[in-house]
Amino acid sequence: MLCDSCGAEVEEDFTFCPHCGHKIGELERGRVAIFPTREQLFPHWVWLLGFALLIGCILMSVLGVGMAGVYGGLKERAVLARQQAEEHYNRGLAHLEEGDYNLAEAEFREALRLAPNYWEAADKLREVRAQATAMATPSPSPTVPLEVDSQSAAIYRQAQELYSRQNWIETALTLEQLRDLDPYYERENVTEMLFSSYYNMALDLVDKDRLEEALRSFDKALEVKPGDPEALVQRELVSTYLTGLGYWEADWVRAIESFLAIYRIDPEYKDVKQRLYEAYLNHGDLYASEEAWCLAEERYDQAAALDSNDDIIAKRDDAAYRCQIAVAPTPTIIAAVTPTATIAAAAAVTATVTPTVSIAAVGKIAFAAYDAGEGVYTIYMV
Template structure:
C-alpha cells in the first residue's frame, strides 16, 4: 500500500494542507501582533496620563498614612493604646493596603474581660492632651495640635467641647494654608473641609476649599483630558494666580492640549491654546509653534468678491441655528459685528447652578433691549433669553462642567451674529457665574 501512487498523492495533499494552515496561523499571529501594537500606541499616552495623576494622589495618601502610623507608635510608647488605635485606623483610611498599621491594630484588639479606661482616667488624659494642644497652637505647630485635639475628641467627646472646637478650627485653617504652601493640596482640602464642618459661615474658608477642589480636579484630568485640565486650572488661575504651582500646570496643560489639537488637525484650537500658554510664559520656541498653527489656519480662505465688504473683527455665523446644531463661521456682508469681554462674578456663591449674564450695548455704549442671547453645546440644545430694557440678560447653567458656545442672535431671532467659547467649570465650583459684556462695533 505504501507503493500505491494514490496514497502518495494523498500524503502530499495532507502535507500541503498542513503547510497552508501553518502559513495561515503565522499570518494571523502577525496581524494580531500588529493590531496590538497599534492599539497600544494609541492608548498608551492617555493611559500614562491617568496613571501619573492617580499615582500622585496615591503617593500623598500613603504619606499621610505613614504620618498617622508613626503617631500611633508614639502613643504606644506613651502608654495610650486607645489613642494609638485611633491613629492606626486613620492610617488605614488613607491607605487600606498599609499592612504595618493593620498588624498593630490586630495586636491592640482588646482581650475578653478587659476594661476600657474609667471616666476619671479619661478626663485626666484629655486634660493633658488639651494643655499640650494649646501649647502647640501657640508654637504654630498646627498638625501636631490637630492630632492632640482630635485625640481629645476621640477619647472624651464631652471634654470642653467649645474650647476644643475653637482651637481645632484655628488649627485646621492654618494647617490648610501651610499645606497649600507645601503643595499638599489634598491635605489642604481636608483641613478646610474639617474647619467648615465646625463653622461653615466663613466665606474665605469656603473659597480656599473651592480653590483646592479646582486644583485637584485639574490634577486628576492632567494627562488624559486636557480640555478639563485647562478649564479647571484656568478657573483657579483667574481667582488666585499664585496658588501653589497652578501657573506651571496651566502652562503645561495649554501646550499639551495645543499639541493634541495639532495632531488632530484642529489648528484654530491649537493656536488658541498656544496663545494661552504664551500669555503665561513668553517662550520663543512655543511662539514659533503658534505662528505655524496660525499660518495653517489662514490657508484656503473662501474667495471674497471685490464688491463684497469684508467684516473686520468677529465673523458672523451663517445659516439658521437649529436647537443642538453646530453653526458654520463665515464672513457675511453687512452683518452686525460685536466684541466682548468675559469675566466671572466672584461675589456670588456656587451652590449647584451657574449663570451666564451681562449686557448688550451699541457702538456708543447705549443699552440694546430685546436682543436674543443663547448658549449651546454638543449635548445641550440652544437655550436663549432676551435682554431687558437696560440691555441686561441672564441664562441659567447646569451643574456639570463643559465648553459652551454663547451666541448673539440677529433680528429674526434665528440667525447667530457672533459666537464665543466659554469654559464653564461647573455649578459647584468657584467661577460658575460667567459674565459676558457685548458691544456692537458696526
C-alpha cells in the first residue's frame, strides 16, 4: 500500500511509514464525508429567478390573450361600423329618390363618419350637394351677398381644418360644396387644396391596392388641374398596372408589355419587379412545355436579369442546351443527274443511240441520250 503522507510504497505489516514516520491509516480515520447543503445546491437567487420567470410567463400569457381579445374586438367593431355605414348609405339613397336632399345628405355624411373610406357614400354626397345647389334660388335681398360670403368663409375654414388632418375625402367634399356656393371664393387656394386632396386620396388608395378607385380619384384631380404632369404619370401607372393584371395568366406577352412599361418608368412601383419576373418565368415555362427552347431561354434570361436565383439560372442553362441541340444542322447528301444541254438532230434516226461524249470538264462524266419522239439529243453530266 501507499503512505498517505509521502506516497511511498509501504508493506502491509508496517504501522508507521519507514520513509517519513507517518502513521499508516491516520488520514482515513480522520476524514469526514461532507455533502453540500440545500442552500449550496439551490441558492436563494435561483429560486427567485425561477419564480420571476414563472410570473413572467403567466403575465405574457394573460397579455397575449388580452391583445387577441382587443384585436378581435377592434375588428368586430370595424365590421359593425361598416354595416351601420351601409345602412345609412341605403337610407340616403331612399331619401335621394324621394327628393329629400337634406335628409339624404345627413345620411351620407353619417355613413362617411362611420366609414371614412366609403367612396360610394362620398360620391353620393357630392351628387346631393350639387343637386341642392342647382335647385337653390337666390333671394333678391341685398343682404344675400354678405350671408353667402360669411357662409363661404365658414366652409373654407372647415376645409382648411380637414386638410390639416389629412382627411382627404371630407376635404374634397367640403371644397366642392364651397365651389358650388361661390366659385370665386379664394379660388387659387381652393383649387390647389382640392387638387391635392384628390391626388393624395388617390395615392392612399394605390397603397391599399384599391386601384379602380384610385384611378377615379386621379381623374378627379385632373379635372381640377388638367395636364398636371405628376397626376398624369401616376394615373398612367395605375392604368397600365390594371391592364397587366387583366392579361395575367391569359396573355403573357401583353402582361409583360404592361409591367415592363411600368418598370421602365418606376422600378420601385408597388410589386412591379416581382410581377415582371413572374411573367417572364411563366412565359418561359409555357415555351418550355411547347419545346420552344430558344424562346424559353430568352424569357428565362430576362427573368434572371431581375432575380438571378439558382432555380432560374438552372432553367435558363437547360433551355440553352436544348436550344443548341434543336438548331444543330444535319448534314445531307443529295445526288442528282441534271440535263445540261439539248442538241437538235439533223436527220431522223430510227434507233436510240447513246454515244459517249467527252467534255473538257475536270472531275465530271458526260453522256447523251436520243429522244426519238422529239428528235433531239439530251446531254447529261454527273
